[in-house]
Amino acid sequence: MMLLHTCDQCTQEADHHIEKADHSVMHLCWDCYNAYLCEHMGLDITKYAHPKTITIGRQRFKVKMEIYQDGVIYYAYKGKQDALQTISFTAPFAMDGKLAIEELKQRISKLLIPPTIMEDGLLSPLGVIGVEYDEESYDELAFVLDGERYDYDEFLELLLDYRGSNLIYIAEPRLPALDAQWFGNEEQLLSGTKDEDL
Numbered sequence: 001m002m003l004l005h006t007c008d009q010c011t012q013e014a015d016h017h018i019e020k021a022d023h024s025v026m027h028l029c030w031d032c033y034n035a036y037l038c039e040h041m042g043l044d045i046t047k048y049a050h051p052k053t054i055t056i057g058r059q060r061f062k063v064k065m066e067i068y069q070d071g072v073i074y075y076a077y078k079g080k081q082d083a084l085q086t087i088s089f090t091a092p093f094a095m096d097g098k099l100a101i102e103e104l105k106q107r108i109s110k111l112l113i114p115p116t117i118m119e120d121g122l123l124s125p126l127g128v129i130g131v132e133y134d135e136e137s138y139d140e141l142a143f144v145l146d147g148e149r150y151d152y153d154e155f156l157e158l159l160l161d162y163r164g165s166n167l168i169y170i171a172e173p174r175l176p177a178l179d180a181q182w183f184g185n186e187e188q189l190l191s192g193t194k195d196e197d198l
């Protein structure tokens with residue numbers, strides 16, 4: 001178990017731990033990590049500012065933003081400890097936070113709010129199936145539909161009705177566990193996409 005660290009830049013708890021070339025470790029909170037990446041990538045973080053919560057219909061979602069090598073990921077989620085109901089949108093760096101949040105809102109109202117499992121127990125033609133790491137299950141894999149976990153067998157059972165169908169999907173990042181700790185190496189992190197050319 002990792003000892004808790006305070007962020008090197010502010011007073012929040014750090015959840016990103018980055019090893020520098022001299023082997024010292026920088027501890028950053030989620031926000032300061034985003035700011036650190038923007039600074040090194042020459043991006044203006046204020047462009048990606050977003051509201052902390054958004055309301056759609058009568059439902060309230062929290063929003064988190066994460067700077068990534070290829071763009072900016074905006075996550076909407078519900079719940080405190082295990083935010084099972086979540087959806088994301090990855091925006092290109094050129095898109096500002098305001099526009100990205102509009103897209104995220106549309107995704108919530110089209111995909112996340114309408115139930116994925118309909119009253120007759122069948123899958124809705126459009127929905128969200130989360131694929132989660134689940135330490136507690138034998139397979140270490142769980143599926144999340146409408147904020148409920150399904151194990152491997154339960155999920156396959158659902159798919160039985162879909163023999164003869166294509167399920168067309170969009171893969172997108174899922175909100176990381178809210179208590180997750182992230183470890184990285186500064187050199188690899190800042191070399192970014194070049195990393196993958198071998």
Ligand SMILES: [Zn+2]
Nearest residue numbers: 007010029032
């Ligand atoms: Zn901080």
